Amino acid sequence: MYRVNENYLKLPGxxxxxxxxxxxxxxxxxxxxxSIIRLGIGDVxxxxxxxxxxxxxxxxxxxxxxxTFRGYAPDLGYSFxxxxxxxxxxxxxxxxxxxxxxxxxxxxxxxxxxxQELFADDSRIAVCDPVYPVYVDSNVMAGxxxxxxxxTGYWSRxxxxxxxxxxxxxxxLPKERPDLIYLCFPNNPTGAAIKKDQLQKWVDYACENxxxxxxxxxxxxxxSEEDVPHSVYxxxxxxxxxxxxxxxxxNAGFTGVRxxxxxxxxxxxxxxxxxHDMWARRHGTKYNGAPYIIQKAGEACYTPxxxxxxxxxxxxxxxxxxxxxxxxxDMGYTVYGAVNSPYVWLKTPGGMSSWEFFDYLLANAHxxxxxxxxxxxxxxxxxxxxxFGSHENSKAALERFAKL
Amino acid sequence: MYRVNENYLKLPGxxxxxxxxxxxxxxxxxxxxxSIIRLGIGDVxxxxxxxxxxxxxxxxxxxxxxxTFRGYAPDLGYSFxxxxxxxxxxxxxxxxxxxxxxxxxxxxxxxxxxxQELFADDSRIAVCDPVYPVYVDSNVMAGxxxxxxxxTGYWSRxxxxxxxxxxxxxxxLPKERPDLIYLCFPNNPTGAAIKKDQLQKWVDYACENxxxxxxxxxxxxxxSEEDVPHSVYxxxxxxxxxxxxxxxxxNAGFTGVRxxxxxxxxxxxxxxxxxHDMWARRHGTKYNGAPYIIQKAGEACYTPxxxxxxxxxxxxxxxxxxxxxxxxxDMGYTVYGAVNSPYVWLKTPGGMSSWEFFDYLLANAHxxxxxxxxxxxxxxxxxxxxxFGSHENSKAALERFAKL
Numbered sequence: 001m002y003r004v005n006e007n008y009l010k011l012p013g014x015x016x017x018x019x020x021x022x023x024x025x026x027x028x029x030x031x032x033x034x035s036i037i038r039l040g041i042g043d044v045x046x047x048x049x050x051x052x053x054x055x056x057x058x059x060x061x062x063x064x065x066x067x068t069f070r071g072y073a074p075d076l077g078y079s080f081x082x083x084x085x086x087x088x089x090x091x092x093x094x095x096x097x098x099x100x101x102x103x104x105x106x107x108x109x110x111x112x113x114x115x116q117e118l119f120a121d122d123s124r125i126a127v128c129d130p131v132y133p134v135y136v137d138s139n140v141m142a143g144x145x146x147x148x149x150x151x152t153g154y155w156s157r158x159x160x161x162x163x164x165x166x167x168x169x170x171x172x173l174p175k176e177r178p179d180l181i182y183l184c185f186p187n188n189p190t191g192a193a194i195k196k197d198q199l200q201k202w203v204d205y206a207c208e209n210x211x212x213x214x215x216x217x218x219x220x221x222x223x224s225e226e227d228v229p230h231s232v233y234x235x236x237x238x239x240x241x242x243x244x245x246x247x248x249x250x251n252a253g254f255t256g257v258r259x260x261x262x263x264x265x266x267x268x269x270x271x272x273x274x275x276h277d278m279w280a281r282r283h284g285t286k287y288n289g290a291p292y293i294i295q296k297a298g299e300a301c302y303t304p305x306x307x308x309x310x311x312x313x314x315x316x317x318x319x320x321x322x323x324x325x326x327x328x329x330d331m332g333y334t335v336y337g338a339v340n341s342p343y344v345w346l347k348t349p350g351g352m353s354s355w356e357f358f359d360y361l362l363a364n365a366h367x368x369x370x371x372x373x374x375x376x377x378x379x380x381x382x383x384x385x386x387x388f389g390s391h392e393n394s395k396a397a398l399e400r401f402a403k404l
Numbered sequence: 405m406y407r408v409n410e411n412y413l414k415l416p417g418x419x420x421x422x423x424x425x426x427x428x429x430x431x432x433x434x435x436x437x438x439s440i441i442r443l444g445i446g447d448v449x450x451x452x453x454x455x456x457x458x459x460x461x462x463x464x465x466x467x468x469x470x471x472t473f474r475g476y477a478p479d480l481g482y483s484f485x486x487x488x489x490x491x492x493x494x495x496x497x498x499x500x501x502x503x504x505x506x507x508x509x510x511x512x513x514x515x516x517x518x519x520q521e522l523f524a525d526d527s528r529i530a531v532c533d534p535v536y537p538v539y540v541d542s543n544v545m546a547g548x549x550x551x552x553x554x555x556t557g558y559w560s561r562x563x564x565x566x567x568x569x570x571x572x573x574x575x576x577l578p579k580e581r582p583d584l585i586y587l588c589f590p591n592n593p594t595g596a597a598i599k600k601d602q603l604q605k606w607v608d609y610a611c612e613n614x615x616x617x618x619x620x621x622x623x624x625x626x627x628s629e630e631d632v633p634h635s636v637y638x639x640x641x642x643x644x645x646x647x648x649x650x651x652x653x654x655n656a657g658f659t660g661v662r663x664x665x666x667x668x669x670x671x672x673x674x675x676x677x678x679x680h681d682m683w684a685r686r687h688g689t690k691y692n693g694a695p696y697i698i699q700k701a702g703e704a705c706y707t708p709x710x711x712x713x714x715x716x717x718x719x720x721x722x723x724x725x726x727x728x729x730x731x732x733x734d735m736g737y738t739v740y741g742a743v744n745s746p747y748v749w750l751k752t753p754g755g756m757s758s759w760e761f762f763d764y765l766l767a768n769a770h771x772x773x774x775x776x777x778x779x780x781x782x783x784x785x786x787x788x789x790x791x792f793g794s795h796e797n798s799k800a801a802l803e804r805f806a807k808l
Contacts, residue, residue, distance in 0.1 A: 001614030001674065002523060002524070002527060002583035002584065002614055002615060002616050002674060003523070003524040003527065003583070003674060004522055004523060004524060004674045004677045004679065004682065005521060005522055005523055005524055005525070005682075006524070008522070008677075008682045008685060008686075009677060011685065017688075018479075018688055041476065043475035043476045044475050045470070045473070045475065046470060046473070047467060047468050047469050047470050047473040048467045048468055048473070050468075053464060053465075053467065053468045056464040056467075056697070057461060057464055060457060060460045060461055060464065061457075063451060063452045063457065063460075063660070063661070064451050064452055064454075064457045065451050066449070066450060066451050066794070069449070069450070069451040069452070069660075070660040071447035071448050071449065071657075071659040071660045072445065072447045072659045072660060073660055075422075106510055106662075106692070107692045109690070109691070109692045110690060110691055110692060113689055113690030113691075114690060117409060117545070118408055118409055118412070119406060119407070119408060119409055120406070120407035120408060120409055120410070121409070121547075123406060123407065133689075134689060134690070137689045138689060138690055141521070141686070141689065141690075143525075179406035179407070180406065210405030210406055211406060212406050253475075255475040255476045255692075256467070256473075256474040256475045256476055256477055256693075256695060256696045257467070257695050257696075257697070258510075258692060258693070258694070258695045270405065270406060270407065270408045273408045273412075273413060275408065278408065278409070278412045281412060281415065282412075282545070284421075284422055285517055285537075285538060285541045285542060285545065286513070286514060286517030286518060286538070286542055286545075287513070287514055287517075288510070288511050288513045288514060288659075288662060289660075289662070290662070291660060291661050291662045291695070291698065292660045292661075293460070293661070293697075294695065390470070
């Protein structure tokens, strides 16, 4: 009899957002007349912008005509998009990244889940705590996490780096040496940003200790402060130790369109083995390129009109972030994030656990958020609200908070 | 120092189609004035059909408006598409597949590369020889293939099932018991089809021996003969032993649009472990759903107009297949395939090796095909031509063959 990958069976319960969806569905079934405001999952709500819509229509028309029809995309992405990204996201920020080092994909979630495949089975990984669940779960599935302790919520082989009020939600360097270090800044879920000199310390640590940093910069567009780096490659020597993952989801609103990219510099080598070549091989073998029409939509994000439209979307959501942050603060909540990030990270009131507050908020305000403990043990006692709702919903949610 | 997944380093050379692309690029650079006819990679050339184009434009318009905008798709696919697939591809053929057992994805290549993750690290896999390279390469990357013998082209832990003229390119049951059996019918690359009673024997073998069949039915739309099954679930008990992978690439011409699906029946269990639930967990953790606009395009393939347009595309390519097959036969080539498949599988003339014939054909006819040996040792001495060109190119290619 065949046997399954038993690492999958070690995963406790379901993916965080699936659990939330089930709880919300149960509430809706029991209370069909109540309107729910969803500030849980980090999904955008505003429509695609004009430049993107125009590019999509135009590319669809190209697919209707034999002379302009496109079949398989290049595995690693069309040159027109890779070159645009290299210029706008890197060269203009003083970072040397070649188009050939950019791998276009269908999103940051897939890339951040798949990237661990390039590393040895017994690699030790380090994650911030709390953290985006995909980093941990994808390594559990690969058998790198050891055993799960349901009492503490920790996996035995994962190195946790607590992000707490005390350290401003920016982890300290790990005491044990990891092989892979997952960093996400601006951070999901805490909304914390990292300063350039702080990030340089991580890069130096990685270079000195033979680690690879997986740098998730999906929320880069929300950075508003000057000394916060937009890319890990703004740090010296990051080309030798860091992979960067980017997304079109949160800036251009592509959560339902699916586009992202991952940078694997050619300088990132383990002896003779080039991680760049390995990732190219993975793309060539297990991936078939992002759709042409969607890569054209991605390209449209970089025109002057496209950039202006993204700034418009980001401002829209940041206004929500500010409303939620300031509103809750005025009500006496302890709140974080919201400055360089579309997330507000709040301390649950009255010593409630994260899930207790989730249930309480759903039942009494009909507002859905995300329990901090779902992101890791150090998230216990916290709660994440997203700014990705509409202005109306964000304000309405606050009014409901005020009545609690 | 971190270490990489050394299984990647065992892969010899590059992915087959990358090698071909490089050879063609070198030829083009050296002979910029020669026109090349590409009948190599199985990529379609005809534009998307009207019903699909209309659905894409309409869905793009929905994304432009806040009230109809869609963010994250359900991880497993929108119900509208899963229900349509269950009805048209299964219920109408007498197969019991619930919408909930259908996992929408961005294509059959990704799914056939990723599905091995669900199984134990030391699973033994069996593949037809020759075979679509993804099945083997994805298992090499996962460390299941053992060591490669460059002399023979075989991996030590893979069970090869030769598909030869003698067995009509339909493999016989393996002598050693595998855990996973990859089958692709109509076959890529040989173009062979399997009869229903033959496939039932595989299903019975899998049920009796505790194997899982990964059934790749990407070329199902090309079946023209009555007793050839369109789905493995036409066989009794297949729900207990088989996963089926389907594609929109070759029927609706979605190679550059990216849409496929995989069926994992709820009856497929290894003790308590449900492969259905495991695949759902993988989708939830490492995938983020196919784009809404592309799922709408997929739905449009199932309307009466959509079905008619697919039949039109399939007829178009099958006319090419017939022209190539009959033309080569008349010239004295030994040819196979083309009846239930868009591929023609020919014996190389004059005892040339597959790559020798590739180089000879490129240099003298400026026609690109795929060397049979690229699909496995038993493909040596064969060559694959696809019918996915235009009528004009297919005929022109034949004229060039005639002058050789």
